[in-house]
Amino acid sequence: MTATAPEVETNYDEVTVDNIRNIAIIAHVDHGKTTLVDKLLEAAKENIDNEDGGDRAMDSMDLERERGITIMSKVTSMAWNGVKLNIVDTPGHADFGGEVERVMSMVDGVCLLVDATEGPMAQTKFVLMKALARGIKPLVVINKVDRDTSRVDEVEGEVFDLMCNLGATDEQLDYTTVYASGRNGWATLSHPDGPRENMNDLLDTIVKTVPKPSVLDRPSFSMVVTMIEGDSFLGRICTGRVSSGVVKVGDTVQSLSADGQKVDTGRITKILARKGTGKVQLNSAKAGDIVQVAGLQKATVAHTICSPDVEEPLPSVAIDPPTLAMTFCPNDSPLAGKDKLSTKLTSQMIGERLRAEAENNIAIRVAPSEERSEAYDVMGRGELQLGILVENMRREGFELGVCPPQVLYKTGPKGEKLEPIEDVVVEVDDEFSGAVINKLSERKAVMTDMRPAAESGRTRITLECPTRGLLGYRSIFFTDTRGTGIMTRAFKAYEPYKGDLENIRKGVLVSMKTGVATSYSLGKLQPRGEMFINPGVEVYPGMIIGEHSRDNDLEVNPIEAKQLTNMRAAGADEKIQLTPPRDFTLEEMIPYLQPDEMAEVTPSTIRMRKQILDPNLRKRKK
Structure with a gap:
């Protein structure tokens, strides 16, 4: 408000x-x-x-x-x-x-x-x-x-x-x-x-x-919308720079889409300007100034708000295409709807929220999924951007399933397959540079520069790496550099496909039972790999509870309890010592997932699971 x-x-x-x-x-x-x-x-x-x-x-x-x-x-x-x-x-x-x-x-x-x-x-x-x-x-x-x-x-x-x-x-x-x-x-x-x-x-x-603003030499008011926000009293507030003319409170205006279609008409009810961290009301706004106007309910980003006599929309800035896509769908796990904080669970609610996000954020696109019913493909720039969207939704009470990100490929002029490439700059301690270069080379990265960093004992490495090779690498990078490394990345261009990646992640431990995980069972499973859950966590068939020490997935029973008998033991039972489980943030979990897995997101919990919960159906799918 x-x-x-x-x-x-x-x-x-x-x-x-x-x-x-x-x-x-x-x-x-x-x-x-x-x-x-x-x-x-x-x-x-x-x-x-x-x-x-x-x-x-x-x-x-x-x-x-x-x-x-x-x-x-x-x-x-x-x-x-x-x-x-x-x-x-x-x-x-x-x-x-x-x-x-x-x-x-x-x-x-x-x-x-x-x-x-x-x-x-x-x-x-x-x-x-x-x-x-x-x-x-x-x-x-x-x-x-x-x-x-x-x-x-x-x-x-x-x-x-x-x-x-x-x-x-x-x-x-x-x-x-x-x-x-x-x-x-x-x-x-x-x-x-x-x-x-x-x-x-x-x-x-x-x-x-900084030069004074360049404006159009005409008396009619026009302004391209660059940001929108909602207000419980004023309704939709549109922010933009006035390109021509003057607008006053009470003026009749219209909204034109990028192709010149009239979207909405109305009267300006408020004109606001930012001052410091607050707002001031204005009677009018003139060409060159950045202001907020209220009174139109359908105008959105890239639309032109203008006087009724204006027929042509103002040009809007071209936006780089998305490079990743993720599928959002309703949660269908056995624990769906059991989170007390969940208030929005249906496909319709999820779709409305995603369309509202795409309306305000022009770097995101939303389309119905062709592979899953009642699901939506959300296309964006990177896993951080899409992870922030998921995090905002779970805080708003949404419960949903999120499939791992998939790179969006293109076809070149000669029919060749093109993929997004990113510039990557890492700064690490000298002793870790070999491990970082080795891991990124496995992910099809090519080093273009290597030099000593400003701080002594550190090295700055510049590489070009496919976007798909960087999925899930951030957590590995921080592990390899003991948390001391710095990594930045930015989209460079679409280039010819660099070839298939080797298996860059091990298999997972998948629960085969429904119940509550026990210390006794998790203690027996520890030699098999790294755990993701603590004792007392509710599990179900198909839920991922850890990472296997080998490349294949393994079905395990995490709810087994110790059999109690009245036989006296020869010696005291060994005390179970569990290693603390690996804790994932949402941004780390999403790129960690493999194509046959997904994240179950609720306001209170995030879990990893197989998309197909039934183990027999999973085997047939392979």
Whole structure:
């Protein structure tokens, strides 16, 4: 629900196109992007109402706060020396690239945030490529320059080389560099002898280098929708940049689809603008400004909201195609419906939720499954993006089954099979580099670069790997590097099929009985492999309870209890010592699954199981 907005702010209501600067902050996941935005708000004396007391006022979703990443793009505004700055915080992970792509249509400049130690990462290349392709001249901010491990000169060279490799023009290469420490709240134009007092240099540079918005020279109002959100009182709220004309509260408008079809008509009931982390109401909005409007109930992302006399829709940004697909279906296990927190179980409810997600997130596509009845194929960028969707659904009370991700192949111009390839950058301790290269080579990865990292004793390795080879590898990577490795990845292109992968995962232990797992039985099964469950967990035939030590699947009985007799034992019974089970997060579980397996997701529990529970039917299927 949207908080009540204060009365009309005169300076925001009367802003003109000459006094507006629209800029997006783009960066790799952990480069301190949201901290920097919060410090800019503080410098502009905007209130930050962060209830958690942290420094991530822009990240409002629970999952964003828990994981420390940006998932959904957000807009905020501030006034600086008479100029209104609209700042868009974009996700840094390539899986959420759809957010980055649609935001680029709203801004006229980008602030490329790079870590002074790590330098450009794989995903830095992804977001920068999108900005350069739209002809935007970047403003480079090298963050965390006050760290002992910073290597500012080398990073500046890496950023320049990256832009050259991405085809930047001479004008784009003539960019300004600002040196900053977001956590300490200062930015300077010179390093290392520049003043370290406040963020004024960065704010002044944004005003100076980012051009004013380019608008259409016509009086009729038009705006492309880039984001939508729901409000219990106002209904659907559409966010976008006004491309032409002026819109006032009470004006009659229409919504046009990308092909020019009229979707909806209505009256503007509210015009809102972001200020800091709050909202202000406006009487009108003019060309060049980023605002939110309410009054239309069918307008969605990529639609054009415009005056009734406008007949042609505005062009919308092209979006990269999905690379993975997962099947969502109703839960049909013996434990279906037994979770007390489950409120949404039917195929119809699941379908409505997925269609609503696809309406707001243009990087996701949904279609009825051709292989399973009452199921839906959900296509997206990566397992993290789809895993976040599943996690949000389970928190909303959904109970469902999720099949493992499958790579989406293409057919080339000569009929050849093409598959998605990703750029992968890993940074590991020297002693682990051999294990990482060996494991990725088994997954058809090709190493393109290997060099010492900024931190002594570590190595940075750059590879190109098929997307299917990276499924399930993240947990193996962290195990091989003892949790000290860093891995980033970004979609590169579709290339010819690299060949079949060898068996990169062992078999599993599958329950053959219904009941409650016992310590006695799990103790006997420990030599067979690694357990995924604790004693006392309810199991059923077809449920996966562990990983087999060999390549084949094994049917086991996890509910066997010790037979009690009145015979006196010669010695004391051995105490059962169970190794703690392997704990999976949802993002780890989904890519771990094999094609004949699936995840059973409820608000309280996630389990692994075979898609076909009956062992006899499974054998016939093979």
